[in-house]
Amino acid sequence: MPLKLLLIGGTGVISAACTVLAAASGFDVHVLNRGRSTKRPLPERVRALNADVRDPDSMRAALGNDEFDVVVDFLSFTPDHVRASVDLLAGRTRQYVFISTAAVYQRPSRLPLVESAPVGNAYSAYGRAKIECERVLRQAHLERGFPMTVVRPSHTYDATSMPFDGGCTALHRMRRGQEVLVHGDGTSLWTLTHTEDFAHAFLGLLGDTRTIGETYHVTGDEVLTWNEIYQVMAEAAGVDEPRLVHVPSTAIAAADPRWGEELLGDKAHCLVFDNTKARRFSPERARIPFSSGAREIVRWHDAHPELCRTDERLGRLMDELIERHRPVSPTADDR
Numbered sequence: 001m002p003l004k005l006l007l008i009g010g011t012g013v014i015s016a017a018c019t020v021l022a023a024a025s026g027f028d029v030h031v032l033n034r035g036r037s038t039k040r041p042l043p044e045r046v047r048a049l050n051a052d053v054r055d056p057d058s059m060r061a062a063l064g065n066d067e068f069d070v071v072v073d074f075l076s077f078t079p080d081h082v083r084a085s086v087d088l089l090a091g092r093t094r095q096y097v098f099i100s101t102a103a104v105y106q107r108p109s110r111l112p113l114v115e116s117a118p119v120g121n122a123y124s125a126y127g128r129a130k131i132e133c134e135r136v137l138r139q140a141h142l143e144r145g146f147p148m149t150v151v152r153p154s155h156t157y158d159a160t161s162m163p164f165d166g167g168c169t170a171l172h173r174m175r176r177g178q179e180v181l182v183h184g185d186g187t188s189l190w191t192l193t194h195t196e197d198f199a200h201a202f203l204g205l206l207g208d209t210r211t212i213g214e215t216y217h218v219t220g221d222e223v224l225t226w227n228e229i230y231q232v233m234a235e236a237a238g239v240d241e242p243r244l245v246h247v248p249s250t251a252i253a254a255a256d257p258r259w260g261e262e263l264l265g266d267k268a269h270c271l272v273f274d275n276t277k278a279r280r281f282s283p284e285r286a287r288i289p290f291s292s293g294a295r296e297i298v299r300w301h302d303a304h305p306e307l308c309r310t311d312e313r314l315g316r317l318m319d320e321l322i323e324r325h326r327p328v329s330p331t332a333d334d335r
Contacts, residue, residue, distance in 0.1 A: 002026050002027055002028045003027050003028065003069045003070060003206065003207045004027075004028045004030070004067075004068050004069045004070075005022055005027045005028060005029050005030065005068065005069065005070050005071075005072070005206065006030045006031075006032060006049075006066075006068040006070070006071045006072070006093070007019055007022075007029065007030070007031045007032070007072050007074065008032050008033070008053060008071065008072065008073045008074060008075050008076075008085075009031075009032075009033055009072075009073070009074030009075045010031030010032070010033055010042070010046075010074070011031070011033060011039075011040045011041075011042065012040075012074060013156060013157065013158050013160065013161055013195055014074065014099070014153060014156045014195055014198060015072075015074040015099075016040035016158070016195070017158065017195040017196050017198065017199040018072070018198075018199045018202055018203065019031055019042065019043065019046060020043055020199070021196070021199040021200065021203060022199075022203060023043040023045045023046050024043075025203065027203075029043075029045065029046045029047070030046070030047045030048075030049055030066075030068070031046055031047070031048055031049065032049040032050075032051055032053070032059075032062060032063070033050070033051075033053070033075075034050060034051070034052060034053075035048060035050040039160055049062040049063065050062060051063075053075050053081075054081075056084060056087075056088060059088055060088065063088075063092070066092070067091075067092045067093065068092060068093045068094075069093070069094050069095065069207055070093060070094065070095045070096075070097065070206045070207055071089055071092070071093040071095070071096050071097070072097040072099065072206070073085055073096065073097065073098050073099060074099045076098065076099075076133060077126070077129060077130070077133070078129050078132075078133065079129070079132045079133055079135075079136045081133070082098065082133045082136045082137055083136055086136070086137070086140045086144075086146055090140075090144065090146055093147065094147055094207075095147050095148075095149060095206065095207065095211070095212060096137075096146065096147055096148050096149070097148075097149045097150075097151055097205070097206065098133065098134070098137055098148060098149070098150050098151070099151055099153065100130045100133065100134055100150050100151065100152045100153075100215075101126065101127060101130050101152055101153065101154075102152045102153065102154035102217055102219070102271065102273070103121055103124045103126055103127030103130065103265060103266055104119045104120075104121060104127050104128075104130050104131045104134070104152065105117050105118070105119055105121065105127075106118045106119065106120050106121060106122075107121055107122070107123065107124075107264075107265060107266070107269045108269050108270070109269075111189075111270060111271075111272045112272045112273055112274040113217065113271065113272065113273050113274065114274050114276075114277070115152070115215045115216060115217060115277055119131050119134075121265050121266075122265075123261055123264040123265030123266075124261060124265030124266060125261070126265075127265060127266075134150055134215075137150065141212075141213055147212045147213075148212070148213065149205060149211045149212060149213070149214055149215075149216070150214070150215040150216070151202065151205065151215075151216050151217070151218055152215065152216070152217040152218070153193065153198060153217070153218055153219065154191050154193060154217065154219045154271060154273065155190065155191065155192050155193065155271075156192075156193045156194075156195050156198050156219075157192060157193070157194065157195065157293060157297070158194070158195040158196075158296075159293075159296040159297055159299070159300035160297075160300055160307075161297065162297065162301070163192060163229055163233065163297075164230075164233075165259055165262060165314070166310075166311040166314040166315070166318075167308070167309050167310065167311055168301060168308040168309055168310055169310045169311045169314055169315050169318070170230070170233070171233065171237055171298070171301065171308070172308075172310050173315070173318075174230075174233070174234050174237055174239045174242045174243075175237055175238070175239060177243065178243065179243045179244075179245045179322050179326075180230065180242055180243060180244055180245065180318075181245055181247050181252075181318040181321060181322055182226055182227065182230055182244045182245065182246050182247070183226065183246075183247060183248075183249045183252055183263050183267065183268055184226070184246065184247075184248065184249050184268055185246050186225060186226045186227035186230070186244065186246055187225050187226070187227065188225065188226060188267075188268060188269060188270050189223050189224070189225060189270040189271065189272055190223070190224055190225070190226060190229065190267065190270070190271055191219050191220055191221075191222070191223055191271050191272060191273055192220060192222065192224065192229070192290050192293070193218075193219045193220035193286065194220065194286070194288035194290075194292075194293050196287075196288060197220055197286035197287060197288050198218055198219075198220075200282065200284055200287075201218045201275070201278055201279075201282040201284070201286075202218050202282070203282070204278070204281040204282030205218075205278065205281050205282065208281060210281075211281065214277075216277055216278040217273055217275065217277075217278065218275070218278050219273040219275060220286040220288075221275065221285055221286050222286065222289055222290060223272050224290060226267075227244065229290065230242055230244055232290055232291055232294045233294050233297070233298070235291075235294070236291075236294035236295045236297070236298040237298050245322045245325065245326055245327075246325070247321045247322065247324075247325045248325070249263040249264055249268040250264070251321060251324075251325065252321060255317060255320070255321060256314075256317060259314075
């Protein structure tokens with residue numbers, strides 16, 4: 001009998017690839033969401049259940065008396081969301097997989113990161129909320145035997161995902177020959193994971209009783225500096241030499257606290273992962289380098305110009321910060 005799988009979400013950047021691969025691999029796939037996604041349509045063999053995941057009555061009506069071998073929850077972001085899921089799904093599934101985030105780890109952390117590394121991200125409200133979600137789940141597992149598994153992805157992307165803040169702002173600036181802001185000195189290390197590589201590794205964790213009560217991060221193995229990430233994207237966009245200007249992350253945070261939280265709580269720090277634990281169940285290594293992924297991103301956005309927008313406010317802020325922090329050229333006297 002194929003594994004009966006329910007994906008709560010199923011059409012997002014990370015979850016859509018899991019839906020497609022699970023269906024192609026012979027899982028009996030059910031997807032529950034509001035049915036509004038147009039970017040990533042469901043495969044034909046997938047059963048769609050439409051409900052508002054924040055409305056327990058709507059969820060119960062959509063699920064009826066169904067039970068599942070595995071439920072994967074991509075859409076719980078607060079402890080209350082998780083409590084509602086536990087109450088709804090207790091007794092309905094043999095495994096509940098909670099999609100957390102690598103933003104739970106302390107910044108900075110000892111590298112490479114392993115799942116037992118200390119958590120507690122002082123800068124990221126999103127990461128702190130996911131920590132509390134994990135705490136609620138562990139309590140449910142210990143006190144009620146709730147069959148939970150925690151998965152912590154990091155920066156996972158598909159063709160629709162720009163790796164930079166501000167949508168297509170950096171891409172457009174590169175192509176126009178404008179200067180492009182890079183946080184810090186651009187040498188911090190970062191791990192990018194193609195969503196198809198995530199899906200291949202992730203599916204190996206499903207339906208195995210040895211994963212119950214455990215935590216896994218699932219990421220790629222390629223590590224790049226931010227300077228390299230900008231360079232790879234520029235090459236994919238047909239730009240030989242992007243004009244990169246480095247601005248301290250603290251200066252960005254002072255000018256735009258929301259952008260600063262994203263940097264100081266995540267992207268300004270080196271993130272390199274040890275995937276040994278998850279690889280016990282999914283031994284295949286990541287196959288899609290970012291050079292290929294970058295070409296996918298550029299092709300998709302060139303094909304959908306209506307969705308490739310410049311953030312005018314952020315562009316103006318970049319200009320201000322670049323002007324303030326551009327290196328001063330030496331004068332004749334200095335030389």
